Structure formats: C-alpha cells, structure tokens
Amino acid sequence: MKLKLFTASLLFACSTLHAQTVEVKDAWVRATVPSQKGTGAFMSITAKDGARLVGVSSPVAGVVEVHDMKMDGDIMRMRAVPVLELPAGQTVHLKPGGYHVMLMDLKQGLPKGSTVPLTLRLQDAQGVETRLEVSVPVSTAAPAGNTTGKAADHGAHKH
Numbered sequence: 001m002k003l004k005l006f007t008a009s010l011l012f013a014c015s016t017l018h019a020q021t022v023e024v025k026d027a028w029v030r031a032t033v034p035s036q037k038g039t040g041a042f043m044s045i046t047a048k049d050g051a052r053l054v055g056v057s058s059p060v061a062g063v064v065e066v067h068d069m070k071m072d073g074d075i076m077r078m079r080a081v082p083v084l085e086l087p088a089g090q091t092v093h094l095k096p097g098g099y100h101v102m103l104m105d106l107k108q109g110l111p112k113g114s115t116v117p118l119t120l121r122l123q124d125a126q127g128v129e130t131r132l133e134v135s136v137p138v139s140t141a142a143p144a145g146n147t148t149g150k151a152a153d154h155g156a157h158k159h
C-alpha cells in the first residue's frame with residue numbers, strides 16, 4: 001500500500017515537471033475581416049530541456065501549419081516547416097516576417113478581442129509526444145511591452 005502511493009506521487013511529479021518544460025509567451029493571433037481565410041499566430045516558445053514542435057491544430061481553422069518567411073530576391077516567400085526545433089533553453093520567436101503558425105481555411109472571422117484555442121504537439125528528445133493547449137488572444141498587433149517586438153524593431157532576428 002505504501003509503495004503504491006509512492007509510485008503514484010512520483011508519476012504525478014514527472015508529468016507536472018514535463019508540462020512545465022515548454023513555455024509559451026506573448027502569443028497572439030492577427031485579427032481577420034469576415035471574408036479572410038487565413039491569418040498568422042505568433043508566440044515565443046522556450047523549451048527548457050529542448051523539444052520539437054511537430055504540429056499545431058485549432059478548432060477555428062481547417063489547416064494549421066508552421067511556416068517560415070524569407071526573402072527570395074524581392075519576393076517574400078512562405079514555406080511549411082514540418083518540424084520546428086526548440087533548442088534547450090533558447091527562446092524561439094514566432095513573429096511577423098519570420099516563423100509563424102499559419103491558420104488556413106478559417107471557419108469563422110477572428111475579431112480583435114476574441115480568443116483562439118491552439119494545441120501544440122511537442123516531441124521531447126526521446127520522441128515522446130505531449131500536447132500543450134494555449135488560449136491565444138486575437139489582436140491587430142503584438143502585445144504591448146513584450147521583448148519579442150523590441151527584438152524585431154532592431155532587426156536582431158536572423159536565420
């Protein structure tokens with residue numbers, strides 16, 4: 001009986017720890033007009049022990065992909081990133097002009113002030129998959145006073 005209880009509490013401790021190893025901050029979704037079919041979601045993700053973002057889903061969009069945005073000559077091109085590496089302890093910024101979560105085939109308009117649920121599918125170094133649910137505010141601009149925005153202003157983002 002004593003042993004059983006001990007095991008249970010250990011397991012609980014593990015799953016709690018695991019849930020805290022990936023942190024999402026400053027998340028926002030760009031507001032849409034009613035006829036718009038696609039938009040971007042942006043956030044800063046920090047995986048303390050390293051992880052990979054292998055997928056995102058949302059009930060408001062038929063298709064959700066992680067995209068990268070790069071200049072190809074004079075043309076800004078987006079390409080799907082099937083796996084986004086999250087190096088241990090490094091914050092990966094998803095922001096306008098760079099990595100973003102692309103919400104496509106939108107089922108509804110996303111007015112400013114509403115909230116979009118996103119499910120991030122993450123894999124740890126052992127390949128164990130976990131899901132992280134985030135509730136993301138819809139806005140017309142990045143949240144005020146966050147460091148992500150400042151870095152973008154100074155062009156510090158390089159890939």
Ligand SMILES: [Cu+2]
Nearest residue numbers: 067078100102
């Ligand atoms: Cu995109």
